[in-house]
Amino acid sequence: MPQHAIHLERLLPELLSFEQPADRVVSRYFRAEPQLGNRDRALIAESAFAILRRKNEFSQFAVSGEGSQARRLALLGLLSALSEGGLGSANRAESAIADLAHVLKPGEYEWLQRFATVDPAALNPLVRNNLPEWLWDAFGKYPGEDTREELAKALMHPALLDLRANTMKTTREELLVQMNALGGRYQAIPTPYAPDGVRIMGKPALQNTAGFKAGMFEVQDEGSQLLAYLLAPKRGEMVVDFCAGAGGKTLAIGALMRSTGRLYALDTSERRLANLKPRQARSGLSNVHPVWIDSENDSKIKRLAGKIDRVLVDAPCSGMGTLRRNPDLKWRQTPEGVLELNEKQMNILSSASRLLKPGGRLVYATCSLLPQENQQIAEAFLEKHPNFEAVPAAEVLKPLFPKDKLPLGCSLDNPWWQLWPHIHGTDGFFGAVFQKKASVSALTVDKDDEKSVKVKSKKVVKELK
Numbered sequence: 001m002p003q004h005a006i007h008l009e010r011l012l013p014e015l016l017s018f019e020q021p022a023d024r025v026v027s028r029y030f031r032a033e034p035q036l037g038n039r040d041r042a043l044i045a046e047s048a049f050a051i052l053r054r055k056n057e058f059s060q061f062a063v064s065g066e067g068s069q070a071r072r073l074a075l076l077g078l079l080s081a082l083s084e085g086g087l088g089s090a091n092r093a094e095s096a097i098a099d100l101a102h103v104l105k106p107g108e109y110e111w112l113q114r115f116a117t118v119d120p121a122a123l124n125p126l127v128r129n130n131l132p133e134w135l136w137d138a139f140g141k142y143p144g145e146d147t148r149e150e151l152a153k154a155l156m157h158p159a160l161l162d163l164r165a166n167t168m169k170t171t172r173e174e175l176l177v178q179m180n181a182l183g184g185r186y187q188a189i190p191t192p193y194a195p196d197g198v199r200i201m202g203k204p205a206l207q208n209t210a211g212f213k214a215g216m217f218e219v220q221d222e223g224s225q226l227l228a229y230l231l232a233p234k235r236g237e238m239v240v241d242f243c244a245g246a247g248g249k250t251l252a253i254g255a256l257m258r259s260t261g262r263l264y265a266l267d268t269s270e271r272r273l274a275n276l277k278p279r280q281a282r283s284g285l286s287n288v289h290p291v292w293i294d295s296e297n298d299s300k301i302k303r304l305a306g307k308i309d310r311v312l313v314d315a316p317c318s319g320m321g322t323l324r325r326n327p328d329l330k331w332r333q334t335p336e337g338v339l340e341l342n343e344k345q346m347n348i349l350s351s352a353s354r355l356l357k358p359g360g361r362l363v364y365a366t367c368s369l370l371p372q373e374n375q376q377i378a379e380a381f382l383e384k385h386p387n388f389e390a391v392p393a394a395e396v397l398k399p400l401f402p403k404d405k406l407p408l409g410c411s412l413d414n415p416w417w418q419l420w421p422h423i424h425g426t427d428g429f430f431g432a433v434f435q436k437k438a439s440v441s442a443l444t445v446d447k448d449d450e451k452s453v454k455v456k457s458k459k460v461v462k463e464l465k
């Protein structure tokens, strides 16, 4: 373990400069240190992310103590990673300190023990909750002063590892057996709501398993899995995933369509779309068509106008709902950055809405918790597009995922769908469903029989090439 602290000390300056996303900095570091094994990498990465999650608390405590500031942060990161149980150890702080004892220099053992006995209630709320002031204030407005601390606490813990069984190749039950056969340290259980989800306690390296290579599963948060049900794609439909990225949601949607119909995966990032290709190949889906676009106004999109049954806009957003797994975002994002995103979100949603047939469904989604990126965009969209109406999420999801008599994430007070880390144990998600109102001329278009739909979709694919 001495080398873990040394690697962390080396990694920290770049990580804490916040110039690059943390996962990129960590991956680059590991590429330059090929001798590190899987377990070492897991502990170093988990400790680095713990430092980002609890930066205010750790920085305040690390003002005093032995050695350099980087060494102190590294030790606090290791202590947190070893005591969180994210690595399958589920140790308490005392036993984690004991695990570290043999690498500690004089005075460090007592210093860590002092840290473990700090009373969080005595700390300033910004320090205790590890949030920048603007975000703490924003959470005070929504979800509100009474609940923001609970939310902040949930965001300080690493996310659990969720998988989605690829139902084109296996079942959840088979995947559970496969995962439980990995070894005693890990335990796999069904996710509470997503019907194909498997939750793993501990963090096994899965990329090299035969099941992963054979496309039996994808790593995907339960909330993301549930979002595919809000789009509710049907077999044989024409569907567009407008901001498909590396295709996490595309693949879940494609499986719900049982690999029928056509599913266009659009994105402006060639790099992300390139990452979709191997995942698509593993998945066995033949209905997915990745298409690179130069912007939301690309002429390829215009050619699909009025032809699509369902469109998902999983918009670029601040990612504040994913702070459990991307804690650097809370230090990198700013209120000005959110304003810029708002303009982008509105433009993408407006362009995407042109794709829909009369009667077609548009789902706007983010992994943000900020109303500016969620409710306010959905409301502004409805105001600007009187040819669309909101469809209550509860109506779309019923009878799925019942919780307190309503489908999970739905409310009687509004039509939107929202998942919270502190309530649902998922990443934070927002979803709004809109339906394009049917017009008289549209009714005749809707009468197309299946054959003519097939001919048309072939033509569209040709046009996109």
Ligand SMILES: C[S@@+](CC[C@H](N)C(=O)[O-])C[C@H]1O[C@@H](n2cnc3c(N)ncnc32)[C@H](O)[C@@H]1O
Pocket (backbone or CB within 6 Å): 242, 243, 244, 245, 246, 247, 248, 249, 250, 266, 267, 268, 269, 272, 293, 295, 296, 314, 315, 316, 317, 348
């Ligand atoms: C939240 S991510 C999507 C994640 C993805 N749906 C998934 O499940 O993995 C947002 C995506 O929007 C893409 N994007 C940004 N601007 C865009 C635009 N104008 N049109 C389409 N996609 C855009 C980004 O490249 C990014 O991949």
